[in-house]
Amino acid sequence: MDLEAQYDKLYRYCYFQCKDVQAAEDVVQETFLRWLEHYPGQKEREAIPTLYTIARNLCVDLARLPQPTLSLGQFVGGQARYIQKQTWLLSLVVLVPVLWGTDLWITAALLPFLVPLAVSEGAKSTLYGMEELETASRFSRKSVLLARLCLIGTFHAVLLLALTLLLGGSQGLSLGRTGAYLLAPYLLTAWGSLWLSRRLRGREVLYGATALAALASVSYSAAVFLADDLFALGALPWWGLAVALLAAALIVEGIAFAKRIKEDTWNLSFET
Structure with missing residues (x-):
């Protein structure tokens, strides 16, 4: 699997979920770390849905955290x-x-x-x-x-x-x-x-x-x-x-x- 290509696509997905550059980068890095830790050797057909599932869950968790408010x-x-x-x-x-x-x-x-x-x-x-x-x-x-x-x-x-x-x-x-x-x-x-x-x-x-x-x-x-x-x-x-x-x-x-x-x-x- 081309990890670099998947990284770019996953980053775009995470950015539209988080609306923040640093948060999107952090989520993508954590996504790959969890995928490598829990799903080593997974084939590309199975890996892509898994990566997006992990990323989506991390974005949801991040959205639940209290955010600074600005009027x-x-x-x-x-x-x-x-x-x-x-x-x-x-x-x-x-x-x-x-x-x-x-x-x-x-x-x-x-x-x-x-x-x-x-x-x-x-x-x-x-x-x-x-x-x-x-x-x-x-x-x-x-x-x-x-x-x-x-x-x-x-x-x-x-x-x-x-x-x-x-x-x-x-x-x-x-x-x-x-x-x-x-x-x-x-x-x-x-x-x-x-x-x-x-x-x-x-x-x-x-x-x-x-x-x-x-x-x-x-x-x-x-x-x-x-x-x-x-x-x-x-x-x-x-x-x-x-x-x-x-x-x-x-x-x-x-x-x-x-x-x-x-x-x-x-x-x-x-x-x-």
Whole structure:
């Protein structure tokens, strides 16, 4: 019997049972030790079922042991320190034009560029070839990635709220109107980037998101100068509808993106 081949297969089985690299390795080693001790000379046809039976029983015993608990808040908060510092700092750059007295339109045109920052965090494991390592971590790759994206998304939401309050009243616009003008280009870019992330891989996602942000920024700026009617008070209900539709589309695309992560994780785990 090819013990090396069986070791790899048994390790994959144990990992999916234990969801922990070290625990899976320990279980596989103990499995082979017990098999050699109690079933020496067993033929391959009989040995394989025996190995899996021993491994399954060890995994069940391990699952019965008390495990350290971690609340959702602790887990999500703990992921904040793994997000690159430049991601936080570059996100704050959108506040600089406001502090310098720049008008609403320039700020709104800059907001789409927040999205590639989030995408760069989401694609970091792919960019640096760390996907398989993250798959083998204590927490699922899906949980880690979604936690980090939620942290960045929440940070961006706070920034958008702060910008709405700071710019509210400028140029005679209400808070609702200001918020709609700020949210629309950001949500459009976020939705488009999630859509791209399900169809592209690695650096292609980051390049695509950056190009989309640039297109949204340029298009928004052009609309401000060339299509004044779009920003008239009478068009506000359409802006509200656009923001609502984009938010709904973003949620739907986010759910599809989460499912894609799960599929990718499964595929990575069976790569040879």
